[in-house]
Amino acid sequence: MKVRYSDEITDGFKEKTNISYELSKEAEKYMPGGVTANIKYFDPYPIFMKKGDGAYLYDADDNKYIDYLLSYGSLMLGHGHPEIINALETQMKEHGTVLFGTPHQLEIEMAKKLVNLYPSMDKIRYTNSGTEATLLAIRLSYAYTGKHKLAKFEGHYHGGYDQMLISVNPPVHEAGPESTPLSLIESKGVDPYHQEHTITLPFNNLEATAEILTKHQHELAAVILEPVQSGYIPTSEQFMTGLREITQQLGILLIFDEVKTGFRIGLGGAQSFYSVNPDLTTLGKVVGGGFPIGIVGGKEDIMMISAPSAFSDVFDNSHSSQSAAKEVLFHSGTYNGHPTILAAGMTTIAVLEQEMHHVMGKTAALKKGIHELFSRKGIPLQTVGIGSIFNIVITDQERISNYRELQTADFAWRKKLDFALLNEGIYTKPLNRCSMSTVHGDKEIALTLEAFEAALNKLT
Ligand SMILES: Cc1ncc(COP(=O)(O)O)c(C=O)c1O
CATH class of the missing domain: 3.40.640.10 (Type I PLP-dependent aspartate aminotransferase-like (Major domain))
Structure with a gap:
């Protein structure tokens, strides 16, 4: 039997994502569970995206999100980075083939x-x-x-x-x-x-x-x-x-x-x-x-x-x-x-060699902002992570250092937070970690903190 999240958790989600719902039903006709990688699924149904641009994703219902999933961390230059597109075009044009x-x-x-x-x-x-x-x-x-x-x-x-x-x-x-x-x-x-x-x-x-x-x-x-x-x-x-x-x-x-x-x-x-x-x-x-x-x-x-x-x-x-x-x-x-992929990879490394410190600084700033917000609301939380990845762990434990300690966190509350954040235009797959990119700047951080505040106001 399929386990479903309660309506309380997904409150507001279904109203905003009608077309994703329809697409998920269509997809289920052709692919088990409507997905082609189990990780892409979440209950009640995953959001279908149709466009990416820098730090942003747009879904089938035209909702706009700041993307913190970044394809499970892969897109460190964000969506459609001009230097990557240029590298792909150049590689294919100059060498006359993709492979x-x-x-x-x-x-x-x-x-x-x-x-x-x-x-x-x-x-x-x-x-x-x-x-x-x-x-x-x-x-x-x-x-x-x-x-x-x-x-x-x-x-x-x-x-x-x-x-x-x-x-x-x-x-x-x-x-x-x-x-x-x-x-x-x-x-x-x-x-x-x-x-x-x-x-x-x-x-x-x-x-x-x-x-x-x-x-x-x-x-x-x-x-x-x-x-x-x-x-x-x-x-x-x-x-x-x-x-x-x-x-x-x-x-x-x-x-x-x-x-x-x-x-x-x-x-x-x-x-x-x-x-x-x-x-x-x-x-x-x-x-x-x-x-x-x-x-x-x-x-x-x-x-x-x-x-x-x-x-x-x-x-x-x-x-x-x-x-x-x-x-x-x-x-x-x-x-x-694969030469086309290596061209994209070499470009990514070249950009990161210039901008890595920027990503690290922005990640630290976002973590600090989230911390301050939660402590003002009196909600115990840790932003666990180093470098450009972190996760929001709802816990009053001082230390999260392994799988067992992580299991003491309040995942049910975190799920509610994730759905509230989706409704506020912050995308990550519920319960997943957050990854940052070179194109997540001060504006995106400010918008993210506003979205967190709105989500917390609704939940508390
Ligand atoms: C640490 C680690 N190893 C291996 C893999 C598998 O990589 P892929 O999904 O590219 O096959 C992943 C994917 O998330 C991963 O995080």
């Missing part, structure tokens, strides 16, 4: 940029999504260590495939003790094999993490983590450096999944913020300038396992008697290193 299907120079230029900004990366490979990037990083870790289990942290997301759909958002009462969380499968259709092979760790708890890693050291290829959980819950420096040390001591690779944090915590991601060098890093989102991309980068000796050599091509039938395919880690993809 070569061969190596090309932009692959080298982007790689140079990335290894400069992320010193932990000696070499890189391109993929088409963050999901593919983490998949490749995991395969590299298996190949390098010869071990075939993986550890991840409770509450962390690394893509929607069997191995990683474990304990992303588990019901706390089923999830076992806080310091030794169970591995819970979070989707229908996942092979129970992965429950055994993915070990779940407690984030920001070094002692308990070290104990679990030590116990499983002979079977664990890697620990993968979001260095800032969900893009907004930071680790303590002591946890980060301790995790680096223990994984090194135990011969377990450390994978930083920086799909959210890359170019958002700073140009060099969370690893430059914490000054910790992981063995492998995955990037995505911002670095594609709004187009699908993923990147895996890491230490020379690990990355080189995927380097092809004579007779290693798995598709080459002519040499089946001397095939060396199994000597090399297979990694491929029709669209890997």
Whole structure:
């Protein structure tokens, strides 16, 4: 049975979004749930957008919103940035195609940029999504260590495939003790094999993490983590450096999944913020300038396992008697290193090199304004986050440092706030984090704070 939010929560929403409602009914005829990515759904129905412009989105009913979802953080230059549009046009006009299907120079230029900004990366490979990037990083870790289990942290997301759909958002009462969380499968259709092979760790708890890693050291290829959980819950420096040390001591690779944090915590991601060098890093989102991309980068000796050599091509039938395919880690993809996407990505990085400090400053100003507003109203809240991402957590706890602590927050009230904000022209998917862009300026911050005030007045 479909669970529905009460009318009290969605008060006013349905009146403003009639056409979205109609479109959602139409979409349901053709796509399960009316969506083509489950994350796009929310109850009672998602808003259908039809236009973006800078910091703004316009929906099918012509409502205007300041966009804080920014396509789950990808659009760090906002919507339709003229330099990105220009880069796409130039790339296609000058090179006469959208795609070569061969190596090309932009692959080298982007790689140079990335290894400069992320010193932990000696070499890189391109993929088409963050999901593919983490998949490749995991395969590299298996190949390098010869071990075939993986550890991840409770509450962390690394893509929607069997191995990683474990304990992303588990019901706390089923999830076992806080310091030794169970591995819970979070989707229908996942092979129970992965429950055994993915070990779940407690984030920001070094002692308990070290104990679990030590116990499983002979079977664990890697620990993968979001260095800032969900893009907004930071680790303590002591946890980060301790995790680096223990994984090194135990011969377990450390994978930083920086799909959210890359170019958002700073140009060099969370690893430059914490000054910790992981063995492998995955990037995505911002670095594609709004187009699908993923990147895996890491230490020379690990990355080189995927380097092809004579007779290693798995598709080459002519040499089946001397095939060396199994000597090399297979990694491929029709669209890997897509030139049009790399052109958008290079432009994004160039703009961020000039304007990153501006985004950080505006994020801090908005967080401060929201804090002041809530404390005037006497509502306990934390704006949790570093860099250009934060989340509004309705809580009187002093500290939110992991999944379990986050569960103590008042999500029901937050949902009401989100719908009230939608009605006031502030867009993020209910309960999601907020991301900022280079085009969120003083005007947008002032309008956002006015909208928050109006929403709070209605709710209190
Ligand atoms: C940390 C992290 N890893 C991996 C992914 C998967 O990336 P994609 O949606 O591009 O496949 C995401 C997506 O949100 C993510 O946040």
